[in-house]
Amino acid sequence: MNSAEATTYYFQKAARIMDVGERIETLLSTPLREVKVQVSLELDNGEIRTFTGFRVQHDNSRGPMKGGLRYHPQVDAAETLGLASLMTWKTAVVNLPFGGAKGGIQVDPTHMSLKELERLTRKFVDQIQDIIGPTRDIPAPDVNTNPQVMAWIMDQYSKYHGHSPAVVTGKPIDLYGSKGREAATGRGLLFVCREILRDVGSQVRATRFAVQGFGNVGSHAVRLIHDDGGIVVAVSDVHGGVINPRGLDVPALFEHAKRQGTVQGFNGGNACTNEELLACDCDVLVPAAMGDSLTKQNANDVRAKIIVEGANSPCEPEADEIFEKKGILVVPDILANAGGVTVSYFEWVQNLQHVTWDEDRVNGELEKVMKESYERIASISRSRKLPLRTSAYVLAIGRVGKATVLRGI
Amino acid sequence: MPNALLKKLQGIPMCAGLTAADIEDLIAIAEEKSAKKGDKLFTEGEPGEVLMVVLEGKVEVTKREAPLATLEGGSVLGEMSLLGGDTRSASAAAATDVKYLAIRNGPFQKLIAKDNIAALKIVHNLAKVMGKRLAMINEKLVDSLGKTKKKEELADFGRILNRWSF
Numbered sequence: 001m002n003s004a005e006a007t008t009y010y011f012q013k014a015a016r017i018m019d020v021g022e023r024i025e026t027l028l029s030t031p032l033r034e035v036k037v038q039v040s041l042e043l044d045n046g047e048i049r050t051f052t053g054f055r056v057q058h059d060n061s062r063g064p065m066k067g068g069l070r071y072h073p074q075v076d077a078a079e080t081l082g083l084a085s086l087m088t089w090k091t092a093v094v095n096l097p098f099g100g101a102k103g104g105i106q107v108d109p110t111h112m113s114l115k116e117l118e119r120l121t122r123k124f125v126d127q128i129q130d131i132i133g134p135t136r137d138i139p140a141p142d143v144n145t146n147p148q149v150m151a152w153i154m155d156q157y158s159k160y161h162g163h164s165p166a167v168v169t170g171k172p173i174d175l176y177g178s179k180g181r182e183a184a185t186g187r188g189l190l191f192v193c194r195e196i197l198r199d200v201g202s203q204v205r206a207t208r209f210a211v212q213g214f215g216n217v218g219s220h221a222v223r224l225i226h227d228d229g230g231i232v233v234a235v236s237d238v239h240g241g242v243i244n245p246r247g248l249d250v251p252a253l254f255e256h257a258k259r260q261g262t263v264q265g266f267n268g269g270n271a272c273t274n275e276e277l278l279a280c281d282c283d284v285l286v287p288a289a290m291g292d293s294l295t296k297q298n299a300n301d302v303r304a305k306i307i308v309e310g311a312n313s314p315c316e317p318e319a320d321e322i323f324e325k326k327g328i329l330v331v332p333d334i335l336a337n338a339g340g341v342t343v344s345y346f347e348w349v350q351n352l353q354h355v356t357w358d359e360d361r362v363n364g365e366l367e368k369v370m371k372e373s374y375e376r377i378a379s380i381s382r383s384r385k386l387p388l389r390t391s392a393y394v395l396a397i398g399r400v401g402k403a404t405v406l407r408g409i
Numbered sequence: 410m411p412n413a414l415l416k417k418l419q420g421i422p423m424c425a426g427l428t429a430a431d432i433e434d435l436i437a438i439a440e441e442k443s444a445k446k447g448d449k450l451f452t453e454g455e456p457g458e459v460l461m462v463v464l465e466g467k468v469e470v471t472k473r474e475a476p477l478a479t480l481e482g483g484s485v486l487g488e489m490s491l492l493g494g495d496t497r498s499a500s501a502a503a504a505t506d507v508k509y510l511a512i513r514n515g516p517f518q519k520l521i522a523k524d525n526i527a528a529l530k531i532v533h534n535l536a537k538v539m540g541k542r543l544a545m546i547n548e549k550l551v552d553s554l555g556k557t558k559k560k561e562e563l564a565d566f567g568r569i570l571n572r573w574s575f
Binding site: 018019020021023024394398401402404405408409 | 563573
C-alpha cells in the first residue's frame with residue numbers, strides 16, 4: 001500500500017465510524033481539480049527536455065488550498081492526489097483556514113544546474129499561475145524544493161499578478177519568509193511530544209528518543225528534544241545510524257554531521273542500520289525519514305511505547321493495527337508534523353498584513369496551535385475510545401464537513 | 410348474423426379467446442348503434458350502465474374538458490360499467506360519425522348468472538386489462554411519492570457532525 005492509499009484507508013476508517021454515508025465520503029475524498037502540465041526546457045547544453053508537472057487541489061471549503069511542491073522523478077498523479085487530501089486533513093486538524101493541495105514535477109533536480117532549475121520553476125509557474133494565488137492555492141517547499149525555489153515562484157507569479165509575496169510560503173527570511181519556519185515541523189513535533197508524554201504521566205526530560213531521519217524534520221527535532229532535556233539514544237539518516245543507550249552527545253553529533261554530511265560514522269556511539277534503529281530500546285520512536293518505514297514485517301520489533309510520526313505516512317495501515325493491538329500510542333502525521341504548515345500559515349498572515357513577527361511570537365503561536373489540536377484529538381480519543389489517528393481524522397472530517405454544510409453545495 | 414361484425418369483435422383484446430359461438434352470445438345481447446359527429450355518448454359523473462365497442466369512426470374522451478384520448482375502431486369504452494363501476498369517470502363524444510356496439514350491464518349480468526362462458530371470458534379479459542392499468546398507476550404513484558419525499562443528505566451529514574460535537 002502506498003502513502004496515497006494509506007491516506008484513503010485512514011480517511012475511510014474514520015468516515016465509516018462516523019457513518020457519514022457513501023455520497024458524503026465521495027464528496028469529501030474527490031479532489032476539486034487535478035492539473036497536469038507539460039514543461040519543456042532547453043538545458044544548458046542545448047538539449048531539449050520535457051517534464052510533466054502536477055497540481056492537485058483537493059478541497060477549499062475551509063479556505064485557500066495549501067500544500068507543498070516537490071521535484072522528484074517518482075512524482076505521479078495518484079500520489080499527488082493522496083498527499084493533497086492529506087493536506088486537507090492536516091490543515092483541518094490544526095484548524096488553519098486552509099484547504100489541501102499538492103504538486104510536483106517529475107524531475108531529478110540533482111542532475112540539473114541552478115539555472116536550469118530556475119527556468120523549470122518559472123515555466124511551471126507560467127503554466128499554473130492562473131490556478132494558484134494568495135486566495136486560491138499557496139504552494140510551499142517539499143521534497144527537493146527550498147526557499148530559493150519559493151522565491152522564484154513568488155517572482156514569476158508577481159510578473160502576472162503584481163507584487164504577491166503571499167502566493168507561496170517557505171520563502172527566504174530576506175524575502176518575506178517567516179522566522180521560525182525552517183525548524184517549525186521539528187518544533188511542532190516537540191510540542192506534541194510534550195503533550196502526549198504529560199498525558200502518560202511523563203515529560204520530555206529523561207525520556208529516551210530514537211529519531212529516524214536527519215533532514216529538515218529529524219535534525220531540528222533532535223536538537224529541540226535535546227534542548228528540552230530529552231535523551232536521544234539513536235539517530236539515523238539515509239546512509240545509516242548511530243546508537244548509544246546512555247544518550248548521544250547531540251552537539252558533537254551536529255558537529256560531525258556538519259563536517260561529514262551524515263550522522264553515520266559518529267564516534268559517540270555504535271553504528272546501526274535504519275532497521276535496527278526502529279527496533280531499538282527507547283521510549284519514543286520518531287520516524288522522520290521517508291514514508292512506509294514501519295511495515296507489518298518490522299512493526300512487532302518496535303520497543304517504543306509511543307510513536308510520533310515526523311514523516312508523512314511512515315506507518316503502513318497493517319503496522320498501525322499491530323501498534324494498536326500492542327497498546328503502542330501513535331501520534332499521527334497529520335498532527336505530529338503539522339508544525340510546518342502552521343508556520344507557513346503564519347508566514348501567509350504576515351505577508352497579507354505586511355508585518356514581521358519575531359521568532360518568539362512565531363514559536364509561541366505554534367505552541368498554542370499544537371497544544372490545542374492535541375487536546376481536541378486526545379479528547380475525542382478518550383470519549384470515543386478511538387486511536388489518536390482515527391480521532392484526528394474524525395476531527396478533520398468534522399471541521400471540513402461543517403464548513404461544507406454551512407457553505408452549502 | 411353479420412359476418413363482418415363477428416370478425417371485428419374477434420380482433421379486439423376484450424374478446425381474446427372467445428370462439429365464434431361465444432361472440433354470437435355476446436352479439437345477442439348487444440345493440441348496434443350510431444352517432445353523428447359531435448354527439449355526446451356519455452357524460453362524466455352520470456350513471457354508467459353501457460359498455461361500448463367502437464366499430465367505425467373516432468370517439469374523443471375528455472375529463473373536466475381536458476382531452477384524455479381519441480379512440481378508434483376496436484376500442485372499448487366504459488368497461489367499468491360491466492364490472493360494477495357506478496358513475497362515468499370521463500365524458501365521451503363522437504369526433505366523427507361513429508358506429509358502435511352497446512352492451513348493457515343488465516343482460517350481461519344475466520349471462521354471468523347463467524355461467525355463460527363468453528361473459529366469463531370477457532370479465533377475465535377486462536380484469537387483465539384493469540390489472541395492467543393498476544400496475545401502471547402503482548408505478549406512477551411510487552414515482553410521485555419518491556419525488557415528494559426529498560432526500561436531505563447534506564442536512565443528514567450536518568446532524569451526524571452535531572452528534573460528534575467538535
